[in-house]
Amino acid sequence: MTKILAISGSIRKDSFNAKLAHMMVRHLRARGADAAYLDLSNFEMPLFNEDLLREEQPKCALELANLLAQADAVFIASPEYNGSLTPLLKNTIDWVHHQKLGAFAKATFGIGSVSSGSLAGIMALSHLRDVLSKVGALIAPTALGVGMAARAFNESDELADQRVAARAEALVNELMTLKR
Template identity: 50%
Template sequence: MTTALTLSGSIRTGSLNKQLQHAMDARLRAAGVAVSTISLADFEMPIFNEDLEPDNVPHAAGQLADLFRSHDIVFIATPEYNGGLPPLIVNTIAWLSRQKPSPFRHAVFGIGGVSSGRYGTIWAQSHLRDSLSKIGALVVPTLLGVGPASSAFAEDGSVAEKAVDGKIDQMVKELTHFSRGGI
């Protein structure tokens, strides 16, 4: 069975990116994928600093790398901070990129994000795609930019906007098509 790991680059209460993560969880499950939903809050890592290596690499980095390696699909919902990636995602990628074997070379990656603006984290997603590609990750073509968030989700958390719904369906098709688990 194909497996997926989903996470959000926002750990705050009420995060819209967590809402997108959960919408992707539901859609992947409906497609027959076994989904593991995680919070980066459960993987504490100090700000990346090479001086901490090799003796003080956080145990959480190894645990998270193992999760990436053990899943066929990884979906990352990222917010956008000042036109770029949030520090949580940057730090997570920095620590994971030091793990051997690379946790980025097994799974196929999907990226998305929610913002209050019209561009739906497109700059952050572009940066994330570039970073992941440079470290060997295969990222599916569809970018799941959701904005403005005020009209994208219904009060119950479900996807309200048909365009967003269609993008989620397209990404699920790409993720399951390109994954090693293959449905």
């Protein structure tokens, strides 16, 4: 069974990106995956500082790195902050990468963004793709940009726009089939 994790780069209450990550988990489970949502608020890490690498590192960084290293695929949803990914997500990637467990070397990564604007977080997705590629991740070709966040989901927490929903299904297929 394919093991897939989903993460949101936002820990804000009622986060649209967490909603997208949860939706992807449901769709992946419907396809037979062992899919789970990881809430980054359960992995509190200090601001990355190389001096801390020589001291006692946060245990949760090692725990998260182990979880990611065991996954076949990972979906990351990140809001766009000032044209980029969130500080929370960048800090998490930095800590996990420095655990030296190959957390980004095995899985296929899918990326998505829900944004309040019509550009659907495309700048954040571009930066996220760049950061993930620098740490050795294989990124699925379909990037899932979801614009107009307040109207993006219907009452069943599914994507309201059928074209965007079709892209989500394409990404689900890629996460289920693309392997290293």
